[in-house]
Amino acid sequence: MVERYALSPMKELWSVQASLRRWLSVELAVMEAYEQLGLIPLGVSEKARKNAMIDLSLFESYERETDHEVIAFIKMATKNMQDEARYFHYGLTSSDVIDTALSLALVESSDILLEALSKLLKSLWVLANRHRYTVTIGRTHGVHAEPTSFGLKVLNWYAEMKRNQERLRIAREQVRVGKISGAVGNYANVPPEVEELALTKLGLKPTPISSQVVGRDHHAFFVMVLALTASGVERIATEVRHLQRTEVLEAQEPFKEGQKGSSAMPHKQNPILCERLCGLARIMRSFVSTSLENNNLWHERDISHSSAERYIFPDATQTLHYMLVKTNHLIENLTVYEDRMLKNLNLTRGLVYSEKVMLKLVEKGMSRSEAYDLVQSLALRCWKTQEDFKTLVAQNVPFLNEEELESIFDPTQFLKQVDRIFSRFEGE
Ligand SMILES: O=C(O)C[C@H](Nc1ncnc2c1ncn2[C@@H]1O[C@H](COP(=O)(O)O)[C@@H](O)[C@H]1O)C(=O)O
Numbered sequence: 001m002v003e004r005y006a007l008s009p010m011k012e013l014w015s016v017q018a019s020l021r022r023w024l025s026v027e028l029a030v031m032e033a034y035e036q037l038g039l040i041p042l043g044v045s046e047k048a049r050k051n052a053m054i055d056l057s058l059f060e061s062y063e064r065e066t067d068h069e070v071i072a073f074i075k076m077a078t079k080n081m082q083d084e085a086r087y088f089h090y091g092l093t094s095s096d097v098i099d100t101a102l103s104l105a106l107v108e109s110s111d112i113l114l115e116a117l118s119k120l121l122k123s124l125w126v127l128a129n130r131h132r133y134t135v136t137i138g139r140t141h142g143v144h145a146e147p148t149s150f151g152l153k154v155l156n157w158y159a160e161m162k163r164n165q166e167r168l169r170i171a172r173e174q175v176r177v178g179k180i181s182g183a184v185g186n187y188a189n190v191p192p193e194v195e196e197l198a199l200t201k202l203g204l205k206p207t208p209i210s211s212q213v214v215g216r217d218h219h220a221f222f223v224m225v226l227a228l229t230a231s232g233v234e235r236i237a238t239e240v241r242h243l244q245r246t247e248v249l250e251a252q253e254p255f256k257e258g259q260k261g262s263s264a265m266p267h268k269q270n271p272i273l274c275e276r277l278c279g280l281a282r283i284m285r286s287f288v289s290t291s292l293e294n295n296n297l298w299h300e301r302d303i304s305h306s307s308a309e310r311y312i313f314p315d316a317t318q319t320l321h322y323m324l325v326k327t328n329h330l331i332e333n334l335t336v337y338e339d340r341m342l343k344n345l346n347l348t349r350g351l352v353y354s355e356k357v358m359l360k361l362v363e364k365g366m367s368r369s370e371a372y373d374l375v376q377s378l379a380l381r382c383w384k385t386q387e388d389f390k391t392l393v394a395q396n397v398p399f400l401n402e403e404e405l406e407s408i409f410d411p412t413q414f415l416k417q418v419d420r421i422f423s424r425f426e427g428e
Pocket residue numbers: 067068069070092093094095183212303306307308310
């Protein structure tokens with residue numbers, strides 16, 4: 001993982017030390033299960049727990065020697081053990097330990113991600129409500145469409161992150177599985193009861209069936225959900241980048257005291273945070289294709305996925321954690337220029353009310369196509385001549401009175417259902 005984007009506590013979760021400790025906790029849970037089922041002598045697991053050793057440099061030297069990380073781990077862990085060492089890793093294959101421990105790490109990282117996501121949801125909700133009635137122009141295809149509320153824009157982000165929260169909870173459940181089923185997954189040397197008991201102790205569930213490994217579809221789903229959440233962050237960041245363009249300048253990401261925008265141009269305040277978030281979302285997506293390829297292992301397993309996963313899991317969870325924490329900072333400190341929003345809304349001198357005019361004409365008895373053609377011809381003339389659309393409508397549609405015109409060209413008309421939309425999310 002690139003240090004620059006590694007934050008606590010996600011960073012510590014993926015250290016080699018932490019991983020060795022998880023492996024040991026799996027081995028000890030299995031020993032306890034054997035013992036509880038009366039399959040090994042009483043007291044053995046307690047002795048093993050007491051005498052187990054974790055020593056990183058010893059592990060590394062054993063790994064150099066054996067070129068097999070789990071054998072290196074067993075040699076290290078049992079170095080100070082006596083007779084109890086006989087029952088350590090008894091009937092297990094390496095992946096019983098590796099995969100079960102990996103699930104522990106993925107569940108823990110899900111909890112960290114869920115916490116960061118819940119903070120982000122709170123800030124999005126606050127921002128959305130602060131701007132519930134802030135009028136802004138809605139853009140489709142990048143072109144001014146109709147007035148809307150800035151709060152609704154933010155509420156859309158909130159709703160997407162809510163869906164991501166739900167998906168992340170499901171993904172956590174998908175990876176909350178372990179396997180203690182032996183070399184080819186058929187329990188030839190370890191009874192299913194040991195698996196059930198050991199996994200329960202660890203807060204995991206057994207997969208109903210496994211090969212030598214837990215099926216990589218579990219992991220691929222998890223990574224896909226992480227990447228989807230990252231793409232939600234990217235959507236927010238892209239919007240802010242657009243809104244911060246000089247010609248638009250309706251919002252701006254935080255620019256702290258002492259910060260510099262450009263080494264050449266002292267006046268610059270660039271949306272570097274949002275640009276970074278967009279770049280990281282691209283990296284997050286790249287993990288998805290590798291995760292899908294990892295699903296295709298030979299027969300009862302091959303180990304081609306292992307090297308790739310050494311990048312994917314630490315990097316995907318840490319990168320998304322960083323993205324969520326930074327997006328929260330962005331949302332909490334976003335500057336919103338309401339005056340500029342209004343100014344931009346009026347850039348087309350009333351054209352954004354064209355649908356309202358057309359609907360009024362239909363209400364007054366015109367056919368839809370007649371009304372459309374009339375309004376379009378006036379609107380296209382405005383684009384060319386820069387005339388004021390309301391004045392042109394008043395001149396060409398004499399049967400609309402002043403009061404009707406005022407109401408058509410009132411941007412707050414577009415906010416009448418805003419509370420109704422917000423109410424769908426209240427009390428969550
Ligand atoms: O219980 C077993 O070990 C069974 C064995 N399968 C293995 N299961 C788990 N790990 C194994 C296996 N084989 C190798 N290794 C060791 O995994 C490490 C792979 O390193 P890398 O490709 O860099 O991620 C690297 O340390 C490898 O030595 C089998 O023959 O089916």
